[in-house]
Amino acid sequence: xxxxxxxxxxxxxxxxxxxxxxxxxxxxxxxxxxxxxxxxxxxxxxxxxxxxxxxxxxxxxxxxxxxxxxxxxxxxxxxxxxxxxxxxxxxxxxxxxxxxxxxxxxxxxxxxxxxxxxxxxxxxxxxxxxxxxxxxxxxxxxxxxxxxxxxxxxxxxxxxxxxxxxxxxxxxxxxxxxxxxxxxxxxxxxxxxxxxxxxxxxxxxxxxxxxxxxxxxxxxxxxxxxxxxxxxxxxxxxxxxxxxxxxxxxxxxxxxxxxxxxxxxxxxxxxxxxxxxxxxxxxxxxxxxxxxxxxxxxxxxxxxxxxxxxxxxxxxxxxxxxxxxxxxxxxxxxxxxxxxxxxxxxxxxxxxxxxxxxxxxxxxx
Amino acid sequence: xxxxxxxxxxxxxxxxxxxxxxxxxxxxxxxxxxxxxxxxxxxxxxxxxxxxxxxxxxxxxxxxxxxxxxxxxxxxxxxxxxxxxxxxxxxxxxxxxxxxxxxxxxxxxxxxxxxxxxxxxxxxxxxxxxxxxxxxxxxxxxxxxxxxxxxxxxxxxxxxxxxxxxxxxxxxxxxxxxxxxxxxxxxxxxxxxxxxxxxxxxxxxxxxxxxxxxxxxxxxxxxxxxxxxxxxxxxxxxxxxxxxxxxxxxxxxxxxxxxxxxxxxxxxxxxxxxxxxxxxxxxxxxxxxxxxxxxx
Numbered sequence: 001x002x003x004x005x006x007x008x009x010x011x012x013x014x015x016x017x018x019x020x021x022x023x024x025x026x027x028x029x030x031x032x033x034x035x036x037x038x039x040x041x042x043x044x045x046x047x048x049x050x051x052x053x054x055x056x057x058x059x060x061x062x063x064x065x066x067x068x069x070x071x072x073x074x075x076x077x078x079x080x081x082x083x084x085x086x087x088x089x090x091x092x093x094x095x096x097x098x099x100x101x102x103x104x105x106x107x108x109x110x111x112x113x114x115x116x117x118x119x120x121x122x123x124x125x126x127x128x129x130x131x132x133x134x135x136x137x138x139x140x141x142x143x144x145x146x147x148x149x150x151x152x153x154x155x156x157x158x159x160x161x162x163x164x165x166x167x168x169x170x171x172x173x174x175x176x177x178x179x180x181x182x183x184x185x186x187x188x189x190x191x192x193x194x195x196x197x198x199x200x201x202x203x204x205x206x207x208x209x210x211x212x213x214x215x216x217x218x219x220x221x222x223x224x225x226x227x228x229x230x231x232x233x234x235x236x237x238x239x240x241x242x243x244x245x246x247x248x249x250x251x252x253x254x255x256x257x258x259x260x261x262x263x264x265x266x267x268x269x270x271x272x273x274x275x276x277x278x279x280x281x282x283x284x285x286x287x288x289x290x291x292x293x294x295x296x297x298x299x300x301x302x303x304x305x306x307x308x309x310x311x312x313x314x315x316x317x318x319x320x321x322x323x324x325x326x327x328x329x330x331x332x333x334x335x336x337x338x339x340x341x342x343x344x345x346x347x348x349x350x351x352x353x354x355x356x357x358x359x360x361x362x363x364x365x
Numbered sequence: 366x367x368x369x370x371x372x373x374x375x376x377x378x379x380x381x382x383x384x385x386x387x388x389x390x391x392x393x394x395x396x397x398x399x400x401x402x403x404x405x406x407x408x409x410x411x412x413x414x415x416x417x418x419x420x421x422x423x424x425x426x427x428x429x430x431x432x433x434x435x436x437x438x439x440x441x442x443x444x445x446x447x448x449x450x451x452x453x454x455x456x457x458x459x460x461x462x463x464x465x466x467x468x469x470x471x472x473x474x475x476x477x478x479x480x481x482x483x484x485x486x487x488x489x490x491x492x493x494x495x496x497x498x499x500x501x502x503x504x505x506x507x508x509x510x511x512x513x514x515x516x517x518x519x520x521x522x523x524x525x526x527x528x529x530x531x532x533x534x535x536x537x538x539x540x541x542x543x544x545x546x547x548x549x550x551x552x553x554x555x556x557x558x559x560x561x562x563x564x565x566x567x568x569x570x571x572x573x574x575x576x577x578x579x580x581x582x583x584x585x586x587x588x589x590x591x592x593x594x595x596x597x598x599x600x601x602x603x604x605x606x607x608x609x610x611x612x613x614x615x616x617x618x619x620x621x622x623x624x625x626x627x628x629x630x631x632x633x634x635x636x637x638x639x640x641x642x643x644x645x646x647x648x649x650x651x652x653x654x655x656x657x658x659x660x661x
Contacts, residue, residue, distance in 0.1 A: 059555055080561030092552035096574040105570070106560035161560070 001070045001164040003033040008065035025051040027221040038191045040208035041201045043218040049201040057084045085158030089170040093142040100138040106161045128160040148179045168200035239358035242283045248325040255282035265319045269296040272363035279355035288349025289326035295344035398634035418635040431612040439591040446531040450538030458546045475536035483600025490514035545579035581655040614640045
C-alpha cells in the first residue's frame with residue numbers, strides 16, 4: 001500500500017513554558033512512498049525522523065497536513081485501525097513472555113470477523129517466526145536472547161498481523177557492527193519476501209544507502225532531498241546532503257568561479273562551463289582525486305593509510321578547514337617522503353554549492 | 366593465603382561485632398529465656414529447662430485472643446491495603462492534572478504521627494456522654510443505629526483497627542506502586558496500543574506482570590508489618606489491650622515484660638519466638654508463591 005504525506009507538520013509545545021513558539025519537529029512534509037518499497041528516513045539525530053514515523057503510525061497527531069494509506073485518509077484514525085506494524089528502537093518485547101507469547105500477543109487481540117482459532121494463530125506465529133528465522137527459539141524469554149535475535153522477534157511481532165505498512169525505528173542501532181551488516185540484509189530480505197511497504201529511520205547513511213529503494217534526507221524537520229540512494233549520492237541537492245552522505249565524507253574547499261574556471265586558492269583546477277561567477281563551496285568526493293604529478297590541486301601530504309583494497313591519502317590544503325581524505329587505487333604510486341601531493345580531479349565527482357545559500361550550482365561537464 | 370584470610374576477617378570484624386552483639390546474641394538470649402522454666406526476674410533463678418513456657422503461652426486465653434486478633438488484622442488489611450493502593454496508583458498514574466497535589470495528599474498520613482492519627486480516629490469513632498462521634502452521626506443520618514466503635518462490640522472495634530491500619534500503611538504502598546507504574550517503559554503501552562489491546566488486557570497481561578515484583582515486595586513486608594502490629598491498637602484502645610480484648614501478639618509480649626501483669630521474660634520470649642515462627646512460615650510461603658508468579 002502506498003503512503004502519501006501531504007503538508008505534514010508537527011509542532012511540539014516548547015518545554016520552557018515562557019517561550020510561546022513551539023518546536024517544529026516535522027515541517028511540511030510532502031512525499032509519496034510507492035507500494036511495496038523500502039524507504040529510509042535519513043538524518044542527523046534530532047531532525048524529526050522518529051516524529052515523522054510516529055505520525056505515520058498514529059502515536060502522534062499531526063499539527064497540520066494529512067496522511068493517506070492508498071486512497072484512504074488515515075490522519076484521524078487511531079493507530080490500531082491503521083494496519084501498521086512498528087518495531088521500536090529498543091524492541092519493546094514483553095520481558096515476561098516467551099517468544100511465542102510475544103508474537104501471538106497481537107493476534108489474541110483480534111476481534112469479530114478477524115478473530116482466529118488457536119490453530120490459526122499458532123500457524124501464523126510459526127509462519128512469522130520462520131520468516132525471521134527464530135522458529136527454533138520459541139520458548140525463550142527475551143532476556144535469554146542476543147540483540148539480533150530480539151530484533152527478529154520484534155519484527156515477527158510487527159508483521160504477524162500482516163500490516164499494510166511496516167515501520168522500523170532505528171532498527172540497527174542497538175546491534176554491534178557485524179550483526180548490523182547481517183541484520184540489514186535480513187530486513188531487506190524480509191521486506192522483499194513479504195512485499196510490505198516499509199519505512200525505516202536511521203542516522204547511519206551507510207545503512208540507509210545500502211538497503212533502501214528510496215532515501216529521504218532530512219535535517220531540522222525539513223526534507224532536503226528524496227531519491228534513489230545512488231542518485232542522491234551522485235547528485236546532491238545542497239551542501240548538507242553532500243556532506244551527510246558518504247564515508248569518508250566529501251571534502252569541502254573554499255573556491256571561486258571566474259569565467260567558467262574553478263579556482264581554489266587562486267589556482268585554476270577545472271573547467272566549469274555554465275557556472276555563474278562568484279564564491280562557492282567545492283565538494284570533492286574522496287574517489288574524485290587522481291594522483292597526478294602535474295595535477296592542478298597540490299596539497300600538503302600527511303600520510304598514506306593502506307586499507308588493502310585501496311589506499312587513503314590524508315593531506316591538508318589551506319582552502320579546506322578539515323583534513324582531506326582521498327581514496328585512490330593501490331596501483332598508483334605516491335611518494336610517501338614527499339612533502340606534497342598533486343591531484344587532478346574527476347569532474348563528475350566535483351559538486352559546487354553557492355557560498356551563501358549552500359544550494360547546488362550546476363555546470364556543464 | 367593464610368595472611369589474607371586473617372586480613373579478611375579483620376575487615377569483617379566491625380560488622381561481625383555489631384551484628385553479633387545486637388542481633389545474634391539477643392536472639393540466642395531470647396531462645397535461652399524461652400526454655401528456662403520458672404524464671405524469677407528478681408532473684409534471676411530458674412528451676413530447669415523445658416517447654417513449659419510455650420505450653421503456658423499457648424494455653425493462655427489472652428495469648429489466644431491476641432493471636433486471633435493479629436491473624437484477623439493480617440488477613441483483612443494486607444490484601445485490602447495492597448488492592449486499594451493499586452487502585453489509587455492506577456488512578457494517579459492516569460491523570461496528569463493535579464497529579465503532584467494528589468500524590469502529596471496521599472502521602473500525608475505517612476509523615477503523620479501514629480498517636481496523633483489515633484486521636485483523630487478517636488474523634489471520628491469514639492462515643493462520649495457529650496457526643497456520638499462523627500461516624501455515628503453519619504450512620505444516624507442514613508437511618509442506622511449508632512455503635513460504640515471504641516468500647517463497643519468486638520466486630521466494631523476490629524473494624525476500626527483494620528480501617529486505621531489500612532489508612533496508615535496505604536501511603537507507603539501508593540508511593541511504591543506509583544513509582545513502579547511510572548517506571549514501566551511507555552513503549553510497551555505504545556506497542557499494545559498499535560495492536561489494539563483492550564485496556565483490561567493491557568492491565569492484566571502487561572502492567573500487572575511488570576509491577577509484580579513490587580506487589581510481592583509490598584505483600585511480604587505488609588504481612589510482616591501487620592504481624593508486628595501494636596502501636597495502632599494502643600493509639601485506638603489505650604495500653605490495657607487485654608481488657609479491651611484487642612491485644613496483638615507484640616502487645617502480649619510487651620505486657621508480659623513490662624505491663625501490669627509483667628515481669629515474665631520467659632513467657633514473653635516464648636510468645637516472641639512463636640510470632641517469629643509464624644512470620645517465618647508465612648514469608649517462606651510468600652516467597653514460594655512469588656517464585657512461581659513473578660516471572661522476571
